[in-house]
Amino acid sequence: MSYQVLARKWRPRRFSELVGQEHVVRALSNALDGDRLHHAFLFTGTRGVGKTTIARIFAKSLNCERGQSSQPCGECRACLDIDAGRFVDLLEIDAASHTGVDDVREMIESAQYTPARGRQKVFLIDEVHMLSKNAFNALLKTLEEPPAHVKFLLATTDPQKLPVTVLSRCLKFNLKRLLPEQIAGQMRHILDAEQIGFDAEAIALLAKGADGSLRDGLSLLDQAIAYGGGAVRAADVRAMLGTIERAQVTRLLDAIVADDGAALFAEVAKLAEFAPDFGLVLDDLAALLHRVQLRQLVPDLPLDGADAGDIARFAQSLGADAVQLYYQLCISGRRDLALAPTPRAGFEMALLRLLAFAPAGEAGGGAAPAP
Numbered sequence: 001m002s003y004q005v006l007a008r009k010w011r012p013r014r015f016s017e018l019v020g021q022e023h024v025v026r027a028l029s030n031a032l033d034g035d036r037l038h039h040a041f042l043f044t045g046t047r048g049v050g051k052t053t054i055a056r057i058f059a060k061s062l063n064c065e066r067g068q069s070s071q072p073c074g075e076c077r078a079c080l081d082i083d084a085g086r087f088v089d090l091l092e093i094d095a096a097s098h099t100g101v102d103d104v105r106e107m108i109e110s111a112q113y114t115p116a117r118g119r120q121k122v123f124l125i126d127e128v129h130m131l132s133k134n135a136f137n138a139l140l141k142t143l144e145e146p147p148a149h150v151k152f153l154l155a156t157t158d159p160q161k162l163p164v165t166v167l168s169r170c171l172k173f174n175l176k177r178l179l180p181e182q183i184a185g186q187m188r189h190i191l192d193a194e195q196i197g198f199d200a201e202a203i204a205l206l207a208k209g210a211d212g213s214l215r216d217g218l219s220l221l222d223q224a225i226a227y228g229g230g231a232v233r234a235a236d237v238r239a240m241l242g243t244i245e246r247a248q249v250t251r252l253l254d255a256i257v258a259d260d261g262a263a264l265f266a267e268v269a270k271l272a273e274f275a276p277d278f279g280l281v282l283d284d285l286a287a288l289l290h291r292v293q294l295r296q297l298v299p300d301l302p303l304d305g306a307d308a309g310d311i312a313r314f315a316q317s318l319g320a321d322a323v324q325l326y327y328q329l330c331i332s333g334r335r336d337l338a339l340a341p342t343p344r345a346g347f348e349m350a351l352l353r354l355l356a357f358a359p360a361g362e363a364g365g366g367a368a369p370a371p
């Protein structure tokens, strides 16, 4: 059997399998079971958080041959065809790739006709703000006098670009970016079921790299499995993502605090062997400084994590204003990276700036001022 990408193989087939978006699921389920369905829904939110998946489950709920319910059977012809993406009454349109094409207008105008097979036609229009003018007018006309057999699921990453006339006719939901823990939980669930070995740190790195999108996370997981030859290990994931060990970031900051340029560049040379993404290293350094500053100024806030000892040490040895300055320099260094002659040169200049701007008398000594 050929390899099937995880995001597709593990696409949820029922509302209860969906990760996150509980508020949307509850509203849709109640409407389906109580038969009080709005005819147009607008989902806002970033990519890869479940729009297509929700649309498919919703279409099954409406068209399941055993009757409308929030728990479609998943076994009848309609359910199977929708899962396989070949149900004629579920029309998926990506407006970002179809702008100006007359087909879209015709598709929307076809909403007037009764469904070919199911009870309800479902239109999923992604990036709806990018529809052509003609297509938009057709949509508006249909939304003004919606036929009883049509449901619209509109999605956009940019709701400000939608006219009020459309907004006012839709029930609006904000799809949330997923938390790293939610993404990590789903990754562990999948790896257990697939009987693929992994370590916790690898999953934490991948979940962070997913940046709120489960789809992106699972695609990273696919890569990590291929990269690791069937297992998911932290060292492989780090190499793959271009991230580095936390201890290396700590050593960079130690050298800066000690005002020791030689030690700093010895660390840089070691780092460079891994050919990391230098932007991510600056991110990690900024994240470390953020935690140090929290420790200094909001000492009652519990900071968990393996690096609590390092955080406490830096909180002692650096002044609060120095931490602010270092943080700013990391962020601006990150921003300027694209303009640097090479990423490594940009990275080194950012570190040199931290070294150069070390506040007088700060190095290795000064205690944190009282908050």
Ligand SMILES: [Zn+2]
Residues within 6 Å of the ligand: 063, 064, 065, 066, 072, 073, 074, 075, 076, 077, 078, 079
């Ligand atoms: Zn069914």
